[in-house]
Amino acid sequence: MSSRSEAAAPLRAAAPERRLRYVEALNEAVAQEMARDPRVFIFGLDVDDHKGIQGSTVGLQQRFGRDRVFNTPLSEDAMTGVAIGAAMAGMRPIHVHIRMDFLMLCMNQLVNMAAKAHYMYGGAVKVPLVVRSMIGKSWGQGAQHSQGLHAMFMHVPGLKVVAPSNAHDAKGCLIAAIRDDNPVIFVEHRLLYGTEAAVPEVPYATPFGQARIMGRGDDITIVGISNMAVECLRARELLSAAGIAAEIIDPISLVPLDIETIAASARRTGRLLVVDNAWMTCGASAEIVARVLERLGTRALQSVGRMGFAPTTCPTTPALEREFYPNPATIAERAHLLVRPDAPAWRPAAEDAALAYQLQFRGPF
């Protein structure tokens, strides 16, 4: 699980697992589904250029042709309508956006049409649509290239929302999203693109509504969304040095949300911390905290907490951006406070916090 514990892990007898980067996993998911199902197509700004959405669409046009892999004008609103119309006609579009922030240009189509069509028309149409959208972070992305806006989509009935935190789930979720008969908002964090995980070559669908416990522990339940799942795992390492065993849960899909797994864990540990890659107000973290407490009763838990973006616009300068996001050290510190409210204040040592960044999640999946 961690760089440290791994060193001690027993060698496996099985064949060496195949490892892929997150972008490669996305690419493979699309390629396999396009090969399987001629109705699948992928389009959006920059999908067919030489950079191919950081590699996630590279080679697809050569393989599947210009009719099924194509660039568009800068017209997010109409292009989303095109995707919805094509989906209603029986095709299975994947619409790619290099920043989630740009979804604000097609909210009308997503909220007023995609989310509602199946219901509003009494079941007469389906909208099997995947909207891939990237969250930016670091190096001056700033106010308009960094937003995690999944809460807005979670708010509206009729949309599914998934935010896989590793290459394995990226492939499985994208395949599941493509096969799903509903619009799925697919959230990809830019900093995850380079991360590797074991990714089986055979196509597989990661079921929505099933959270993954990424690390067991009895002292506190920490839910991490999107790349915050990874940051939470790092925090877990730091906490273990302080003798605190944190259970880390990656919900993977936010709609549907596997509240059972989260609530069961929180009931056992008695403490819940939700760490989101987004603002907290009316965010996924508010929803998870409220839903767990409604379900378990307030008295079931000793303490709850939320972390997310600072309640401010994202600044470009690294001096402030650093303070904008939760990180392993601040997560560990907060968890420590929830577990030992009366203990003296504790922070992980700076060098441990730095070391934590070497950790990558390696399963089990």
Place this chain on the structure above:
Amino acid sequence: MSSRSEAAAPLRAAAPERRLRYVEALNEAVAQEMARDPRVFIFGLDVDDHKGIQGSTVGLQQRFGRDRVFNTPLSEDAMTGVAIGAAMAGMRPIHVHIRMDFLMLCMNQLVNMAAKAHYMYGGAVKVPLVVRSMIGKSWGQGAQHSQGLHAMFMHVPGLKVVAPSNAHDAKGCLIAAIRDDNPVIFVEHRLLYGTEAAVPEVPYATPFGQARIMGRGDDITIVGISNMAVECLRARELLSAAGIAAEIIDPISLVPLDIETIAASARRTGRLLVVDNAWMTCGASAEIVARVLERLGTRALQSVGRMGFAPTTCPTTPALEREFYPNPATIAERAHLLVRPDAPAWRPAAEDAALAYQLQFRGPF
């Protein structure tokens, strides 16, 4: 407070209070501010036609001229940009939308520009903008004319959000919004337009971030948002028949949110129910529940609950629309369950529930 208790209220010695309908209060607020401040202007689809946004803009063009009161093309996105640009130039625009659902067409301008400009430009510009938006309900408004989407705006730092529930606060909040140097999303519920309250003629600003306790009680704290505040008052009447004293709180402004008043009340009553005119997932109700429990600690409350739109698209047929919204009877039933979880199930009698609809909030303000 209620039609019943009112009959017994002592006659006042003071001059009879002036009563206005909600739309008249809005109209007066705009007229007074336009007279006071030449930078104020109001525009949007249908503001200058004979219906004048249900009366709320009638007469303004005659009085202030076509330069300051004008209709627009159907171009929500650009018109919002126009409002923001004019605001940056020092004007104080009021942009009117006859349905909140249409804000989905200008989310880019509201979220990526209006909310962020002051911060992203290091304080160099201000965006004193009011966005009036109406929530529809009843009589077949359906999927795309009924949404209360305030949670999406609450989510984004830099936007203020207010949802006055009566004519008095409508006037005061609109004046405050016009004078505010920030973008304010102003939420108006269609069914409130005809309701009357005491509205002083003199201009006054209702301070944001100050909730109002609309009715005192010791057994449960019920927070009602927008017209749900009125429904909650009706539920309070019904509950009082069952011997339950509910404290009803209207937050009035959602950003900033007066969490102190809500938390203090909930701490005293030990129970919190939040009733929103919106979906619950990642909604204002989730936020209020989470924030109160973070603040007080989970153990401080015996029970919490949320009510809002059914987790579905809004249907047109009254047979289903009826089930879509919380109403005084369902609110009372839920509150009863939270207060007396072990008592036999209770529902208000149908005729009492019908009678409750005669109730209007009459202050104190």
Place this chain on the structure above:
Amino acid sequence: MAPQGDVPLQGNVDVDAGTLERLYRGLRRIRRVEEEVARLYPSDKIKSPVHLSIGQEAIAVGVCDPLRADDVVAPTYRGHAAYLAKGGDLNGMMAELYGKVGGCARGKGGSMHLIGMERFILGASAVVGTTIPLALGFALALKREGKGRIAVAFFGDGATEEGVFYESLNFAALHRLPLLFVCENNFFAIHTPLEKRWATDRLCERVATYDIPTTKISDGDVIKIHAWTTESAAALRTGAGPRFLECHAWRWREHVGPGEDYDAGYRARADLAAWQQNDPVERIGGRIAAPVRAAVDAAIEREIADAVAFAEASPFPDAEELTAHVFAE
């Protein structure tokens, strides 16, 4: 100046007797259905706001008659006419207006969200302009399918002010999609006249700059509309790119609801009178032999009576329907 790409109509277009009768039946049927809706309205049996097309029927009928059954149309919230003209089920429409489970959207959509996928009628939207790009997406699928099917997007003059309209024109032309753009220009968006919304009325000329051939028909002549569609549809089936039609029309009644509102003062009753002079129902009806016309009329009345009876008899949806269809299974 004639805009580039303009498609002029031949001087004297006309149609054969069979077509004439179909056109009459189509016009009269829409007129009478909507009059019936208006008549029923005060009874409170209709459960959603209605945007009547009375006076504008020629566009839907002229465009839909030449279409193949498997062609696709995307109507607007003012969509009764297009729904009916494309063969939408009248029972399903009436029950939908009644909010009954027998409605084409099971009572969940109402008048603004009619749908008839079995007749390739896309669902309408209450948000102006929203369905234009949907029709584009459908047309993209039809192009890939390669069976010569085409799509039609209907929209009002107001919708052409929304940015999505231009984005859609560009994409349709870029991909040479088999799509007819049909603008129903009734001069008003709710109560606001064109002068307050359009910088100029050079719409066709503008659309032509996308290399989309355009035509403007200002007299509401159903025969001309029919001829344009016949010719355009044939061209599109063999791979010609999209085409654009602007049709002037007059909405006889108020924007929403069953009545008239000339007393409101935003437009003149004299204009109504001029358009009524030219009423296509009467003009085409006058060219049909009286007994034939009487038989058509009678059949329409029976169909309407049946539809009303169907709607009355259909139950309201059960409470469980509330949460059905949020997600497709």
Place this chain on the structure above:
Amino acid sequence: MAPQGDVPLQGNVDVDAGTLERLYRGLRRIRRVEEEVARLYPSDKIKSPVHLSIGQEAIAVGVCDPLRADDVVAPTYRGHAAYLAKGGDLNGMMAELYGKVGGCARGKGGSMHLIGMERFILGASAVVGTTIPLALGFALALKREGKGRIAVAFFGDGATEEGVFYESLNFAALHRLPLLFVCENNFFAIHTPLEKRWATDRLCERVATYDIPTTKISDGDVIKIHAWTTESAAALRTGAGPRFLECHAWRWREHVGPGEDYDAGYRARADLAAWQQNDPVERIGGRIAAPVRAAVDAAIEREIADAVAFAEASPFPDAEELTAHVFAE
């Protein structure tokens, strides 16, 4: 076919010596500042992505030189050129790129969000097209003010595909706003050429259908751009409605970042060579007396060195700045 409303430029436009020197200084200054930014880039001192205008300087300089100090410009995220040409503070820009509190946006905005309200430079946006209607709103305020001030909206070819562009054209023309629309057509949006994005290149013709006079300048000649702006600005100050300019240009470097990317294969180095032949910095520079030119150059180098020193010396913002400016007080 010449589109209606086209504003032809006089055959031989030219400028006086003082203007020539100002133009040279403006061109050279932007060129050198951006070269310096590119040089510094690998040092990791620049703290946000940079979209360089190298090769496109003539548009910003030709448009901004004739403006009054109190006229307003709205640059894009590729905005260093317009910011500098309109008189934006170089120290503030450099410190902004460094993420320092002395930056024009206190380090919170970075290269994509330069602002200089004291010089009436509106803040730029990283979302393409977003600032076009903002310029409109500013122009509306200027029109009400009635002092003859005008506004300029800069945007790329890609931005003209966004619906908001057409909504903006319509509104500007409808209200006869004092606004110049300036399209910097560099043929690419990131790596995607016009052919994949534009159904036709009849952009000027399309804009003209709003009764907005249009001009297209294809050779990047700063003198022509200057002449167009001089004439257009004068017209706007006396109440003429908006005007539109499309300028061809070549982005010499990669879309974002300091380098070249001709090896990527999406465009040819030969095209670069052609545009470099025509480099306005050299063309105008060649018309300036050598000693004058040398003095100008030297002053620019000093200014740049000072700005870099300023940026280096300026501190990063304190942590408390994180939550300052969320709301205006």
